[in-house]
Amino acid sequence: MNRIRLGMVGGGQGAFIGAVHRMAARLDDRFDLVAGALSSNAARAQASADEIGLSRSYSDYRDMALAEAAREDGIQAVSIVTPNNMHLPMAKAFLEAGIHVICDKPMTATLAEAEELVQIAAGSKALFVLTHTYAGYHMVREARRLVAEGALGKIRMVHVEYVQDWLSEPVTGKQADWRVDPAQSGGGAIGDIGSHAAHLARYTSGLEIEAVAAQLSTFVEGRKVDDDAQMLLRLSGGAKGMLWASQVAPGHENDIRVRVIGDKASVDWCQTRCNELRFAPLGEAPRILTTGGAGFQGQTRVPAGHPEGYLEAFAQIYSDAADAILAGSVPDHLPSLQDGLKGMRFIAASVRSSADDARWTRL
Ligand SMILES: NC(=O)c1ccc[n+]([C@@H]2O[C@H](COP(=O)([O-])OP(=O)(O)OC[C@H]3O[C@@H](n4cnc5c(N)ncnc54)[C@H](O)[C@@H]3O)[C@@H](O)[C@H]2O)c1
Incomplete structure (x- = not known):
C-alpha cells in the first residue's frame, strides 16, 4: 500500500x-x-x-x-x-x-x-478529521460497542471527567501562554479538555448532549480564562450526566474517566488503566474486560497483555484517517467536522450557562 x-x-x-x-x-x-x-x-x-x-x-x-x-x-x-x-x-x-x-x-x-x-x-x-485522541483507545471503542449492542440496556447516566493540575499556579511557557490568552485559545479548561470530555461522553454513550447547567470558574488570580468547569448534562433519550474538566486540581495529571450507566449494566473506563474496561451487569460480579477476552472485537497492534496507550490511541486515529482518505469519507467511529461543530456548541452553551448563574442552556 x-x-x-x-x-x-x-x-x-x-x-x-x-x-x-x-x-x-x-x-x-x-x-x-x-x-x-x-x-x-x-x-x-x-x-x-x-x-x-x-x-x-x-x-x-x-x-x-x-x-x-x-x-x-x-x-x-x-x-x-x-x-x-x-x-x-x-x-x-x-x-x-x-x-x-x-x-x-x-x-x-x-x-x-x-x-x-x-x-x-x-x-x-x-476530508476533515478531528483528533479527539481518546476515541482511539481500544477499550473506549469496546465500551461504545457494548452500549450500541444494548449490553447496558437503556442508558440512564453518563459521568465524565478530565482533570489535570498543570495550571494550578500562574504558569508561563510555550504551552501555557496561548492557552490562557482568550484571543488564541477561545477559552480555558472548558475548550482545552472539556471538549475532549464532552466528545468522550457522546462517543461512548452514543447520545447527544442537549443542554448544560454549567459553572465555569477561574481559581488562579488574574487568569483571563476559566480553569475549572463543572456541570450537569441533559442527554438525548432522557439520560442525565455530569462533566468535570479542571486544570487546577493538584495531584491529578491526565485523569480522564467516563462511566456510562444503563438500566442493565454499566461500563467504567479511565486512562490510567486504559487497557481495561470494567463491565458490571446488574446483580452479577463486575468483570474486567481486556483485549484477550473472548468477546473483544477491536484492533490492537500487540498480543493481549502487552499494554497499548496514548501513542497507540493517537495512531489509531491516524490509521482510521488513512482508511477514510482512501475510502473518500469519514466513518462514524472517527471524530469528524460535525463532532467539532458539536464540541464548539457545547463550549458556547457552557459559557452562556455559566454567565447566567448556571441556568439550563440548550446547545
Ligand atoms: N489531542 C490532544 O490530546 C491534544 C493535546 C495537546 C494539545 N492539543 C491541541 O493541539 C494544538 C497545539 O497544542 P500544543 O500544546 O502542541 O501547543 P504548542 O504551543 O506546544 O505548539 C504550537 C505550535 O504551533 C506553532 N505555530 C503557531 N502559529 C503558527 C503559524 N502561523 N504557522 C506555523 N506554526 C505556528 C508554534 O510555533 C508551535 O510550534 C492545540 O489546538 C491544542 O488544543 C491536542
Whole structure:
C-alpha cells in the first residue's frame, strides 16, 4: 500500500502535540511526512524541519498550501497542530487547495469560526478529521460497542471527567501562554479538555448532549480564562450526566474517566488503566474486560497483555484517517467536522450557562 504524503503546520521546536502526531502517523506505516510549516517564525520553521530531516520547509502555511497543491508529488493531507485561533485560517487554506485536513481540537477558537469551517468544508472534496485522541483507545471503542449492542440496556447516566493540575499556579511557557490568552485559545479548561470530555461522553454513550447547567470558574488570580468547569448534562433519550474538566486540581495529571450507566449494566473506563474496561451487569460480579477476552472485537497492534496507550490511541486515529482518505469519507467511529461543530456548541452553551448563574442552556 502506498503511504499518504503528509504535511504539518505547527509542531516546531519546543512544541508539544506536533511530535505526538508525527509518532502516531508513523506507527502504522500509513503516512510519510514530506513537508511542513513547523513554526510561525521562518528561522525556527527551517531549524525545526532540519532537526527532523524534513526537506520541504515553508515559512508560511498559505505558501505551503498553494505550492503543495501545485506539485505532482505534493502532500495529500496536512496535520494542523497550532493554537486554536489558527485552526480556521489554516484548515481553510488547505481544504480550498483540495488537501485533506487532520486537525487538533478544539476545532476552532469560537463557534462562529466552526460554523464558517463547516461551510468551507462543504465546498471542498477534501476530508476533515478531528483528533479527539481518546476515541482511539481500544477499550473506549469496546465500551461504545457494548452500549450500541444494548449490553447496558437503556442508558440512564453518563459521568465524565478530565482533570489535570498543570495550571494550578500562574504558569508561563510555550504551552501555557496561548492557552490562557482568550484571543488564541477561545477559552480555558472548558475548550482545552472539556471538549475532549464532552466528545468522550457522546462517543461512548452514543447520545447527544442537549443542554448544560454549567459553572465555569477561574481559581488562579488574574487568569483571563476559566480553569475549572463543572456541570450537569441533559442527554438525548432522557439520560442525565455530569462533566468535570479542571486544570487546577493538584495531584491529578491526565485523569480522564467516563462511566456510562444503563438500566442493565454499566461500563467504567479511565486512562490510567486504559487497557481495561470494567463491565458490571446488574446483580452479577463486575468483570474486567481486556483485549484477550473472548468477546473483544477491536484492533490492537500487540498480543493481549502487552499494554497499548496514548501513542497507540493517537495512531489509531491516524490509521482510521488513512482508511477514510482512501475510502473518500469519514466513518462514524472517527471524530469528524460535525463532532467539532458539536464540541464548539457545547463550549458556547457552557459559557452562556455559566454567565447566567448556571441556568439550563440548550446547545
Ligand atoms: N489531542 C490532544 O490530546 C491534544 C493535546 C495537546 C494539545 N492539543 C491541541 O493541539 C494544538 C497545539 O497544542 P500544543 O500544546 O502542541 O501547543 P504548542 O504551543 O506546544 O505548539 C504550537 C505550535 O504551533 C506553532 N505555530 C503557531 N502559529 C503558527 C503559524 N502561523 N504557522 C506555523 N506554526 C505556528 C508554534 O510555533 C508551535 O510550534 C492545540 O489546538 C491544542 O488544543 C491536542
